[in-house]
Amino acid sequence: MKKLFILLFLTFTLFILSACKSEEEFDFNKGELVVGLECAYAPFNWTEDEKTLSNHPIFGTSTFAEGYDIQIAKIVAQELDLILVIKKMEWGALIENLKEGSIDLIIAGMSPTADRKLSIDFTNPYYESTHVVLVKDDSRYVDAKTFADFNGANVVGQQGTVYDDLAKQLSEKGGATYHSALDTVPLIIFAMQSGAIDATILEEPVAISTVAQHTGFTYVTLETPFEIAEEDRVVSIGVRKADSVLRDAINAALAKITNEMRTTLMNQAIEQSPEGE
Amino acid sequence: MVYIRILENFWEAFLLGIGYTLLLSLVGTIVGLVIALILGVVKSIQAIPKRKASRIALKVGQTLIQLYVTVIRGTPMMVQAMIFYYVFRRMGLLWTPLEAGLFTVSVNTGAYLTEVVKNGIESVPKGQEEAAKSLGMNRFKAMSLVILPQAIKTQMASIGNEFIINIKDTSVLNVIMISELYYVAEDAAMRYSSFLEAMLIAAVIYLFLTYTTSKLLKLFENKLGVKTLDIVSSN
Numbered sequence: 001m002k003k004l005f006i007l008l009f010l011t012f013t014l015f016i017l018s019a020c021k022s023e024e025e026f027d028f029n030k031g032e033l034v035v036g037l038e039c040a041y042a043p044f045n046w047t048e049d050e051k052t053l054s055n056h057p058i059f060g061t062s063t064f065a066e067g068y069d070i071q072i073a074k075i076v077a078q079e080l081d082l083i084l085v086i087k088k089m090e091w092g093a094l095i096e097n098l099k100e101g102s103i104d105l106i107i108a109g110m111s112p113t114a115d116r117k118l119s120i121d122f123t124n125p126y127y128e129s130t131h132v133v134l135v136k137d138d139s140r141y142v143d144a145k146t147f148a149d150f151n152g153a154n155v156v157g158q159q160g161t162v163y164d165d166l167a168k169q170l171s172e173k174g175g176a177t178y179h180s181a182l183d184t185v186p187l188i189i190f191a192m193q194s195g196a197i198d199a200t201i202l203e204e205p206v207a208i209s210t211v212a213q214h215t216g217f218t219y220v221t222l223e224t225p226f227e228i229a230e231e232d233r234v235v236s237i238g239v240r241k242a243d244s245v246l247r248d249a250i251n252a253a254l255a256k257i258t259n260e261m262r263t264t265l266m267n268q269a270i271e272q273s274p275e276g277e
Numbered sequence: 278m279v280y281i282r283i284l285e286n287f288w289e290a291f292l293l294g295i296g297y298t299l300l301l302s303l304v305g306t307i308v309g310l311v312i313a314l315i316l317g318v319v320k321s322i323q324a325i326p327k328r329k330a331s332r333i334a335l336k337v338g339q340t341l342i343q344l345y346v347t348v349i350r351g352t353p354m355m356v357q358a359m360i361f362y363y364v365f366r367r368m369g370l371l372w373t374p375l376e377a378g379l380f381t382v383s384v385n386t387g388a389y390l391t392e393v394v395k396n397g398i399e400s401v402p403k404g405q406e407e408a409a410k411s412l413g414m415n416r417f418k419a420m421s422l423v424i425l426p427q428a429i430k431t432q433m434a435s436i437g438n439e440f441i442i443n444i445k446d447t448s449v450l451n452v453i454m455i456s457e458l459y460y461v462a463e464d465a466a467m468r469y470s471s472f473l474e475a476m477l478i479a480a481v482i483y484l485f486l487t488y489t490t491s492k493l494l495k496l497f498e499n500k501l502g503v504k505t506l507d508i509v510s511s512n
């Protein structure tokens with residue numbers, strides 16, 4: 001009982017201390033880099049029960065975190081010569097926890113939106129999604145390279161997503177026939193199999209797994225990219241506003257991760273990610 | 278205010294959605310009525326033809342009509358739309374979503390109105406047919422000039438009701454990529470994460486459409502001098 005008391009007291013003191021420290025800059029001498037994430041947002045991050053060579057223990061639990069974010073976090077910690085600590089928390093609590101100092105970074109597949117930039121800072125993107133066009137592999141669009149190559153194609157996107165906006169873009173710029181958005185990606189796949197639809201727009205990782213799951217599909221990357229707002233396209237690491245030194249150090253670390261490496265890590269994450277995601 | 282933002286950015290889409298909804302339900306009801314008139318007449322034939330071949334043809338025809346009515350009335354329009362559009366496309370019928378939508382509503386309305394037309398024909402007194410024949414009309418003329426006009430008149434309320442039901446029920450046709458009214462509302466809801474507001478706007482528009490339509494139908498029915506139906510029931 002006494003031990004428990006001491007433990008509680010220590011935790012409490014630690015909590016107060018860390019709360020006080022929030023105004024201060026990140027102390028590189030503490031030897032730890034505490035990263036907060038959800039562990040439930042595949043392929044960026046998810047939770048595993050068994051230890052593997054690539055996953056990382058979640059602080060205070062006997063479970064492990066895995067995913068693209070975890071691989072990036074490990075590289076960043078290694079570059080800064082710090083020990084990585086991963087804390088699992090609700091998505092909605094991430095920014096609050098960062099501000100009050102119980103975590104040092106958010107690496108959680110988070111996009112740097114204008115709203116979030118009001119309360120925290122972001123590093124350079126550590127993942128940038130490319131949007132590609134999914135087509136049937138026996139169609140005349142397999143060699144398409146420009147918007148104009150989709151002239152006359154029937155194109156549709158998923159309702160309520162950026163894909164629908166991009167389907168409109170393909171129609172406006174390339175003369176494709178735009179169709180009102182469908183509810184789900186599987187329904188779009190079905191519409192393509194039936195021949196009603198020739199093309200749809202997907203993020204490349206999603207396109208890769210779609211092509212792997214369904215025979216008869218392939219995807220093409222356009223030479224001129226789609227026009228997409230940055231916040232729909234990239235994810236960045238969240239840091240406290242006071243931590244400009246830490247942010248610059250992370251940017252230097254991220255610069256060492258080549259595009260090929262990012263692609264490889266994302267593809268691995270997609271392959272490993274749990275079913276249904 | 279979310280309502281203002283939705284209406285500001287989506288008013289054109291809503292107008293287009295209303296257009297599609299009215300087009301689908303109006304054309305669907307008219308074509309459906311034509312289907313129902315033909316099938317209803319065949320279904321109402323009670324006289325037994327003298328020749329054996331005619332007897333068999335009538336029996337087969339009436340059975341097929343019954344099958345059509347049972348299948349269409351017994352399955353949701355959403356499911357029918359998916360089957361008609363995608364399956365027929367796979368079979369080589371390269372039609373557009375709108376064409377498939379018009380077909381679905383027409384076939385649906387036809388099934389519901391076949392029974393209505395048959396009841397209408399049966400409600401016309403036998404004396405009318407006999408009088409027409411005594412004037413020298415053949416069966417076809419008696420049916421199309423004397424009996425059917427009266428049958429339609431007595432069933433006008435049910436036919437109008439079917440039109441109103443179609444205005445509401447075409448809201449499922451977004452599954453085959455038709456941007457009718459409901460689709461537009463759903464789109465606006467997702468854009469602004471405001472489902473309640475967008476659905477309330479849709480509800481008000483639907484109510485306006487059905488209410489004005491029922492008032493117009495009432496005027497028309499009064500002109501014809503037939504009884505009107507106030508309550509709009511669903512299929």
